[in-house]
Amino acid sequence: MNLLVISAILAAMVGMRFLKPSMLAWIAIWWLGMFAILEFGFAVPIPASVIKIYMGIITLSLIAYVLTDPERVEQVWNPIVAFTVEKRFQPLLVVVGLLIPCVVAWSIYADMTKSKQAPSFARTVHPAPPDQITVHDTDYPLGFADNPYRTLEASAPEEFAARVQAGRDVYYSNCLWCHGDVMAGEGMFAHALNPIPTSFEDPGTIAMLREAFLFWRIAKGAPGMPDEGGPWESAMPAWENFLSEEEMWNVILFLYDFTDYKPRAVELH
Amino acid sequence: MKRKLPPIPVLLGVLAMIAVIAAAFMFRFASYFDESLSYKSPTRVVTEQAETPRQQALAEQVEAERQAALERPYEEAEYRAFPRIGSRVAIWVVAQLHLLFAAFVLAVPIFAVTIEFIGYRTGEKRYDRLAYEFTKLLSVSFSFTAALGAGLTFMLIIFYPKFTNYLMSVFSPTFLPYVLLFFAEAGFMYSYYYGWGKFSPKVHLFLGVMLNVVGTCIMLIANAWLTFMSTPSGIAESGALISTWDAINNYTWMPINIHRVIANIAYGGSIAGAYAAYQFLKAKTDEERAHFDWMGYMGNFVAICGLLPLPFAGYWLASEIYAFSQTMGLTMMGGAFSWLFIIQAVLIGNLFLFANWYLWLGMGRIKGAERYRSFIWPMLVVITICFAVWATPRSILSTTEEIQAMGGSSHPVLGYLGVMSAKNTAVNILILTTFLSFVLYRRSGKIPTVSWAKLGNRIQFLIFLAAASTVIGYGIAGYFVDAKTRIGFSVPQVGSVLLALVLVTLIDSFLLRGAATTETNWGKIRPISQYILILLAVTFTWIMGLMGYVRSGLRQHWHVYGVIRDTSVDAYTPTLGYATTVVSVTVLIFFALIGFIFFLAGLSGKKSFVAEPTPEPRGGDGTLEAGDSPSPTAMQV
Numbered sequence: 001m002n003l004l005v006i007s008a009i010l011a012a013m014v015g016m017r018f019l020k021p022s023m024l025a026w027i028a029i030w031w032l033g034m035f036a037i038l039e040f041g042f043a044v045p046i047p048a049s050v051i052k053i054y055m056g057i058i059t060l061s062l063i064a065y066v067l068t069d070p071e072r073v074e075q076v077w078n079p080i081v082a083f084t085v086e087k088r089f090q091p092l093l094v095v096v097g098l099l100i101p102c103v104v105a106w107s108i109y110a111d112m113t114k115s116k117q118a119p120s121f122a123r124t125v126h127p128a129p130p131d132q133i134t135v136h137d138t139d140y141p142l143g144f145a146d147n148p149y150r151t152l153e154a155s156a157p158e159e160f161a162a163r164v165q166a167g168r169d170v171y172y173s174n175c176l177w178c179h180g181d182v183m184a185g186e187g188m189f190a191h192a193l194n195p196i197p198t199s200f201e202d203p204g205t206i207a208m209l210r211e212a213f214l215f216w217r218i219a220k221g222a223p224g225m226p227d228e229g230g231p232w233e234s235a236m237p238a239w240e241n242f243l244s245e246e247e248m249w250n251v252i253l254f255l256y257d258f259t260d261y262k263p264r265a266v267e268l269h
Numbered sequence: 270m271k272r273k274l275p276p277i278p279v280l281l282g283v284l285a286m287i288a289v290i291a292a293a294f295m296f297r298f299a300s301y302f303d304e305s306l307s308y309k310s311p312t313r314v315v316t317e318q319a320e321t322p323r324q325q326a327l328a329e330q331v332e333a334e335r336q337a338a339l340e341r342p343y344e345e346a347e348y349r350a351f352p353r354i355g356s357r358v359a360i361w362v363v364a365q366l367h368l369l370f371a372a373f374v375l376a377v378p379i380f381a382v383t384i385e386f387i388g389y390r391t392g393e394k395r396y397d398r399l400a401y402e403f404t405k406l407l408s409v410s411f412s413f414t415a416a417l418g419a420g421l422t423f424m425l426i427i428f429y430p431k432f433t434n435y436l437m438s439v440f441s442p443t444f445l446p447y448v449l450l451f452f453a454e455a456g457f458m459y460s461y462y463y464g465w466g467k468f469s470p471k472v473h474l475f476l477g478v479m480l481n482v483v484g485t486c487i488m489l490i491a492n493a494w495l496t497f498m499s500t501p502s503g504i505a506e507s508g509a510l511i512s513t514w515d516a517i518n519n520y521t522w523m524p525i526n527i528h529r530v531i532a533n534i535a536y537g538g539s540i541a542g543a544y545a546a547y548q549f550l551k552a553k554t555d556e557e558r559a560h561f562d563w564m565g566y567m568g569n570f571v572a573i574c575g576l577l578p579l580p581f582a583g584y585w586l587a588s589e590i591y592a593f594s595q596t597m598g599l600t601m602m603g604g605a606f607s608w609l610f611i612i613q614a615v616l617i618g619n620l621f622l623f624a625n626w627y628l629w630l631g632m633g634r635i636k637g638a639e640r641y642r643s644f645i646w647p648m649l650v651v652i653t654i655c656f657a658v659w660a661t662p663r664s665i666l667s668t669t670e671e672i673q674a675m676g677g678s679s680h681p682v683l684g685y686l687g688v689m690s691a692k693n694t695a696v697n698i699l700i701l702t703t704f705l706s707f708v709l710y711r712r713s714g715k716i717p718t719v720s721w722a723k724l725g726n727r728i729q730f731l732i733f734l735a736a737a738s739t740v741i742g743y744g745i746a747g748y749f750v751d752a753k754t755r756i757g758f759s760v761p762q763v764g765s766v767l768l769a770l771v772l773v774t775l776i777d778s779f780l781l782r783g784a785a786t787t788e789t790n791w792g793k794i795r796p797i798s799q800y801i802l803i804l805l806a807v808t809f810t811w812i813m814g815l816m817g818y819v820r821s822g823l824r825q826h827w828h829v830y831g832v833i834r835d836t837s838v839d840a841y842t843p844t845l846g847y848a849t850t851v852v853s854v855t856v857l858i859f860f861a862l863i864g865f866i867f868f869l870a871g872l873s874g875k876k877s878f879v880a881e882p883t884p885e886p887r888g889g890d891g892t893l894e895a896g897d898s899p900s901p902t903a904m905q906v
Binding site: 001042044045046047048049050053054056057058060061064065067068069070117126127128129130131142143194195202203204207208209210212213261262263264265 | 593594595596597599600602603604605611615618619622626629630633642645646649652653656657660661662663665666667668669670671672673674675679680681682683684685687688689690748750751752753754795797831
């Protein structure tokens with residue numbers, strides 16, 4: 001977050017409070033202030049679709065705030081009525097009247113002349129896995145499969161640690177280049193890819209998923225992505241062509257061990 | 270008696286019609302005589318014109334097809350197509366309309382009987398009148414439900430005969446009880462409605478309770494059929510039936526039962542509230558306005574009561590779907606259907622905002638409510654923040670540049686708001702705030718007189734604070750634990766909120782005992798509040814349609830998930846835009862129909878038709894003179 005920008009906007013809003021603006025002006029200040037925070041207050045810009053949702057909510061709340069109190073309604077409504085009917089505002093009204101089509105024309109011009117972009121697509125975070133996959137002639141029902149070595153964590157901690165270590169070796173030999181040394185999706189090849197690889201540090205990724213899901217993604221990679229929700233634009237190789245099943249389960253143990261997340265457990269009815 | 274002639278244009282019109290008909294007959298006769306009297310050669314027989322080779326081939330083809338049809342053995346069709354929109358959309362719309370009416374018909378008796386019981390216990394007639402007002406909406410809705418249900422059944426048999434046959438084979442033992450229960454429901458429904466004031470109160474209440482029991486049983490049976498389609502059990506992999514009871518008691522049967530009962534109450538309350546709003550807006554007297562204002566308030570109260578526990582019931586249902594199939598769970602929450610949950614989140618956030626807004630506007634009719642006005646803006650801020658968190662998407666709709674900037678479809682900061690810990694926290698705080706609004710509304714017209722009033726207020730404040738702290742604390746902790754533990758955190762979060770609801774209500778009931786009351790001017794509320802009630806009903810209906818589609822659409826290309834595959838031309842998931850359009854059109858049709866029901870229900874309170882007496886003739890001799898109108902008759906509405 002750009003704390004400096006946010007602080008400046010909030011300070012400006014507090015400062016405006018001392019000027020005792022009218023209710024209408026105050027509502028406008030709030031609206032613009034919130035918009036400015038959302039638009040400029042984040043180091044990584046918030047996508048326009050989310051800003052629209054947030055601004056919709058803020059607009060609705062401001063309307064509710066005004067309409068809840070008859071006095072506020074008058075404080076907002078009266079200046080608008082005065083502006084449209086009183087003679088002293090006529091020159092300004094004419095300016096506004098001319099400004100509206102100008103703004104519309106400008107927005108159309110801006111829309112038509114902006115640089116061309118590749119079409120966007122609604123990418124989903126978690127592709128839906130198939131019910132079952134086959135890896136090296138072994139069938140894995142993904143709904144019920146679990147990491148065969150997970151139980152070692154309690155029953156044989158030393159063997160478990162050895163497997164985590166083995167997984168570490170697999171990771172730093174194969175996955176490091178894209179997913180990065182701290183698993184934030186910032187490996188040395190990452191910025192040649194669009195979108196960049198998944199960050200395992202993100203609480204919405206491996207922390208939400210079962211180990212069998214990771215096994216599917218690692219084993220089948222981009223070629224195994226489902227038709228639904230595509231195009232996936234993933235560069236993930238199908239690691240079943242390079243790694244054994246044991247190695248893939250080991251690297252999954254390491255991913256959770258490194259990030260300190262726990263996998264989602266299999267829930268049975 | 271001299272009769273007045275019809276106006277000249279009418280006479281001319283009639284004459285023109287007669288002339289056109291006469292001309293048509295004359296033309297037909299003329300052509301007949303022309304054919305029969307025309308010259309026919311006595312020596313040359315007119316032979317039929319020879320068929321062209323194409324006509325001969327077509328005739329042979331028709332004959333061959335007829336022969337083939339005669340020789341072909343009977344085969345049951347797997348699918349039949351509905352014209353233009355396709356079978357799936359046709360079934361979808363009818364099923365959704367049936368469900369919307371059924372939900373209303375099941376919900377209204379629940380709170381009608383409750384309100385009637387309150388009236389019976391307190392002796393206040395207004396409760397009895399209110400319960401009757403609610404029940405008035407039932408009879409036509411019941412007929413619509415039945416008609417749509419029959420339509421749905423026939424359409425399933427016609428368009429999906431093989432699948433329907435399979436479903437009937439699995440659930441054959443449930444169909445006869447269903448029909449019998451339906452008869453019983455009709456009996457209880459109409460005796461409850463028409464017997465109002467005719468039976469003793471206890472007998473009448475018994476009828477109402479039985480209506481609810483029978484209605485709920487019907488819903489339980491129907492729920493078994495539809496949940497089986499999504500989460501089948503009790504059958505072999507081939508689809509062969511092993512146990513009917515297991516087929517009924519499948520993964521999502523009980524979660525759906527609970528979810529639907531609660532959702533029906535919320536939805537029924539909102540529709541009844543919309544009816545009250547409609548009547549309020551067209552009311553002509555203060556008395557009418559006061560009555561329908563109160564009815565709208567009660568409808569909204571019922572809707573909020575249902576809305577508060579609804580997210581938890583929905584959460585249980587979703588977790589059962591995930592438990593049944595990881596694929597389904599991920600398709601729902603992280604995959605293609607997750608976008609619909611963003612719309613759902615926005616709509617649910619709207620529900621909370623509207624419900625609170627209505628309560629705040631309602632404070633305007635209560636003298637003494639001014640002292641709570643300063644609480645409104647902080648509550649609005651909290652609701653806005655929670656609404657924003659609740660509606661934050663995990664997978665964000667973004668342009669290519671935005672995705673590049675974010676490094677994926679998840680924002681590095683907003684990503685933290687799009688996950689379960691944040692959402693659960695937001696929705697629990699929304700519920701607490703809505704409850705606080707209700708408590709303040711209730712307090713507006715009452716001034717506690719008990720000696721421990723201050724202490725009571727402080728204890729209530731501490732309870733709210735403790736509940737909010739628990740919810741936020743577990744919400745933050747949820748980021749640092751495994752998924753199973755995180756899911757488990759929802760229990761103390763919900764528990765603390767529910768406990769706060771119970772404790773604060775309990776303290777309130779003692780605190781306000783013998784409280785001084787201020788005047789409540791029913792009917793003196795700003796009209797915008799009534800539009801909010803209508804918006805609430807529309808939003809509820811829209812959510813039901815949307816989530817109904819999600820629940821059903823999750824099966825994707827399966828009739829019965831993993832067992833009976835959909836091999837029809839409709840075996841694909843429609844685009845989100847198309848799906849939401851179908852849902853929206855269905856909601857529009859529903860409101861057109863429910864508007865008609867509102868109109869019919871409104872008629873029952875009107876004066877009867879009375880023909881006005883014939884006006885005295887001018888001359889006093891019983892004759893009308895030129896220019897006089899015939900005696901008008903008018904419907905007294």
